[in-house]
Amino acid sequence: MTSRRKLCQSSQAALLTAATLVAILAVGCQSAENAAPPASPQAASPAPTATPNAAGPEAQAPGAAAISVSKLLDETRLPDLQGATKSLRDRMGPKGLLVVFVDTHCTFSATAINEISSVSSVLAKHEVSSALLNVGEPQATVEQFYAQRQMGMPVIYDTGKAALAAWGVTFTPTAILVDPSGAAIYRGTAVWADVGAAAEKALGLAPGTLKFTVKGTGFV
DSSP states (O other), X not given: OHHHHHHHHHHHHHHHHHHHHHHHHTTXXXXXXXXXXXXXXXXXXXXXXTSTTOOSTTTTOTXXXXXXXXXXXXXXXXXXXXXXXXXXXXGOBTTBEEEEEEOSSOXXXXXXXXXXXXXXXXXXXXXXXXXXXXXXXXXXXXXXXXXXXXXXXXXXXXXXXXXXXXXXXXXXXXXXXXXXXXXXXXXXXXXXXXXXXHHHHHHTOOTTOSOOXXXXXXXX
16 A cells, blocks of 8 residues: 555656756746746736736746836846847837847757847837847857848847846746836746737737737747
């Protein structure tokens, strides 16, 4: 009986581990210093008071209520590939800014990087700018990776993980859409339909106005 109980417990543990792995694969790559991302990549829920309009799977992440997005827009000052160092506030368009946290070795980040130009061109027509924020890798690695890519938007980089910690990002790619007032209107996986829906609501556009030809991540 004892052996049978141990076998059952081992099977349950294996199933739990497998379920956790599937959840991670459905979202993106874990940041080495943070916990696993949420298991439901397309869930949407309101964030606590600090970011009242935020939606997406990370909207209620631990510590999200303590994050002042408006303050971080001013304090996050990072260089781009042309050597210009600006705050994220300075990179914002008249009607908002989409920031996508990525790295060069995550396969899900690769999807977001390959698709972001298409997404940004649609948002730009509605005066929302975009920026790709590469994290946790040496400058030389970043420069070499993007040298042959025409991104059509600023690629900024943090060679450490300060930006990840400040923004409470636990996995890449993570998309954060901010309106001109500094409110996060979307925070979560790089599922472009979800980003578009949040943008449409914030911009007062009819549903389906923002038509993306790419899907993004969050799909197994």
